[in-house]
Amino acid sequence: MRLHGLVTFAAAVVFWLGPAMAQQVEVPNFWDQHQRVSRPDLSERRQIRFLTSVDFPPFNFLNDRGRLSGFHVDLARAICAELGVTDRCQIQAMPFRDLGPALKAKKGDAILAGLAVTPENRREFAFTQPFFRFPARFITLKEKPLAEPMVSSLSAKTVAVVAGSAHEAMFAAFFPGLLAKPFPTRQDALEALKAGTVDALFGDGVDLSFWLSSNDAGGCCVFSGGPYLSDRFLGEGLAIAVSPDDAELATAFDYAIGRVVAKGGFSELLLRYFPVSAF
Structure with missing residues (x-):
C-alpha cells in the first residue's frame, strides 16, 4: 500500500510549521541534525540495489527520454555517494505491486517508492526514519x-x-x-x-x-x-523499506540522508522537483 493520501495511524500528531508565505521557496527540514549516527562500514556488501516504480511523480517516473527519474532516484544516488558505494549502486524499476515480493525474494535491498509506513508494513519490513512529510x-x-x-x-x-x-x-x-x-x-x-x-x-x-x-x-x-x-x-511520511533482518542497512541510509541534509543536497532536491513549494 502506497503512503500518499492514506489514513493510517490512530494517534494524531499535528504540527503547524509557521506561516509559509505563498509562492516563496520554503524548504522544510524533517531531519534531526542533532542526531549522531556513526559512519557505517559497507565494505562487505557487493552492491546496494534500490527498487522503485515509475508511477509516482515527481518522486519516481520516466522522463521524456524514457529514463528513470525523480526525487527518489536522485536521493538514492546521493545516498550511495555519501556511503562511498556509487560504483556498487543499482536502481531498478518495476510495478509497485511487485516491490514487496521482490525485496522478500532478495531481488533488491531496499524499496524507495512511497511504501506506506503502516503497522502492517512494519511487520514485514524495517524502515529508515521518515525523510519527507506530506503537508x-x-x-x-x-x-x-x-x-x-x-x-x-x-x-x-x-x-x-x-x-x-x-x-x-x-x-x-x-x-x-x-x-x-x-x-x-x-x-x-x-x-x-x-x-x-x-x-x-x-x-x-x-x-x-x-x-x-x-x-x-x-x-x-x-x-x-x-x-x-x-x-x-x-501518515508518517516517506521512508526507505528494507528487509527486517537488514536493519543495519536502514541505519546506513539514515546516516547518509543526514549527511545529504547537512550539506544542503536535500534542499536542492526539493527545489528541483517542486516548482511551487508545498511548504
Whole structure:
C-alpha cells in the first residue's frame, strides 16, 4: 500500500510549521541534525540495489527520454555517494505491486517508492526514519489571501474539501468551528474555488503545489496559512523499506540522508522537483 493520501495511524500528531508565505521557496527540514549516527562500514556488501516504480511523480517516473527519474532516484544516488558505494549502486524499476515480493525474494535491498509506513508494513519490513512529510494546505484566490490563525480568517467562510478524503476528516477534526463543503471530486472543488463559490480549499499540499503552477490554475490562486502535518490523517511520511533482518542497512541510509541534509543536497532536491513549494 502506497503512503500518499492514506489514513493510517490512530494517534494524531499535528504540527503547524509557521506561516509559509505563498509562492516563496520554503524548504522544510524533517531531519534531526542533532542526531549522531556513526559512519557505517559497507565494505562487505557487493552492491546496494534500490527498487522503485515509475508511477509516482515527481518522486519516481520516466522522463521524456524514457529514463528513470525523480526525487527518489536522485536521493538514492546521493545516498550511495555519501556511503562511498556509487560504483556498487543499482536502481531498478518495476510495478509497485511487485516491490514487496521482490525485496522478500532478495531481488533488491531496499524499496524507495512511497511504501506506506503502516503497522502492517512494519511487520514485514524495517524502515529508515521518515525523510519527507506530506503537508495539508489551504489555497485561496490570489486576490483574497488569508493569514494565520486560519480559524479566525475563515470564520463564517466556506472551505471546499473532497468528500471521503483524509483531508476532509482532518479538516473536521482540527477546524471543527469552520464550515466545510464536500465536493465529489478534486476537480469539482478546484472549479468551485476558481468560481468564487467557496472561500478556500483544504487538501494535499504536494498535489496543490503542482496545480498552482499548472495552466489549469492560470495563476488564480495561492497557498494561505499552514502547512499542517498529521500522522493520524496523512501518515508518517516517506521512508526507505528494507528487509527486517537488514536493519543495519536502514541505519546506513539514515546516516547518509543526514549527511545529504547537512550539506544542503536535500534542499536542492526539493527545489528541483517542486516548482511551487508545498511548504
